[in-house]
Amino acid sequence: MIELKGSNWSINQVRGVVNLLKDSSVFGQVAISSLRLTVLERVHRLSPKLDTQLIVSGWRKVRASLGMVEGYNAPASSLTRSRVKRLHRKGILVVGGYADSPAQWRALARLGVDGVVTPSVREYSEWAR
Template structure:
């Protein structure tokens, strides 16, 4: 079956935040925020014991469980094609071994399967096709695509941006990265597309002031004052990889715009 992504002719509608987190300020919903709803974001697609991370099965499961967005990882193959994979190596999550950069996408399709469902490693186009299909049926969700690795050239970033544009998903997609330079390239190529800087320390937040549209921050680093300050700058603030109830409570109390969690079912149950 062909994996070619069809263009979407109808625009996506914005999702309203329906969770007990603080409402996104106007400055965050315009421009950087767009129509994106990252209030309940499934980290690596929200894997379970039987559904592997970053798999189409996990993506669908998380959406059924109530995720408003999917966070996933984008890697390049030897021939610069784009696949959904977290690690730089294949051994942990697939039936193959070695670095992803040693394989072409055609070779991956023919020889490699993800370990849990024994399905091929997803192409980025497949995830985008899922998003466009659901949008056409009135069930849109948002996407956070992390560009893994540091060596993303302008041409390579443009490839990702153009795929999202062609899918009609600019207003519900944010590109994330550990590196502000990658996100600056995203912003130059598509000012409307969201972007999220992944940080593990507050110094990186200060250094990137005014350069990015949002931040993916551990709950332990956030306070009401810090979140308000970032909101005044027009930034979206998400709690990155929040797995526990104390983390969820912190993010709610400080007014974060969303939670990135691997366990959507547990988080939804906690919300009540």
């Protein structure tokens, strides 16, 4: 996951990132994430095969952008098992936002998310074994 931080990435700035990825061996293994749908639309315009993931703060933004991205990074508080299943049926990846304890990881796992954003990578990888 490569996050394009900030709110105003120009088409030329996005092109630079996309070109770097196209010239790399990881192109098919990464997705671009952003808080801004407009940034992800620019990614799609330049490289339709590159997956995108919108970082959202709540379910309202998910509903408003369905069909425009391949995945969502959503806080656990906005996710339910039925919402995750609904997105999965549409082929959409769901990552549970910022979790840094085994209790939070278990809760996200019960929801059926595809991944977790965590600052505790080592601890999470040990827990996930």
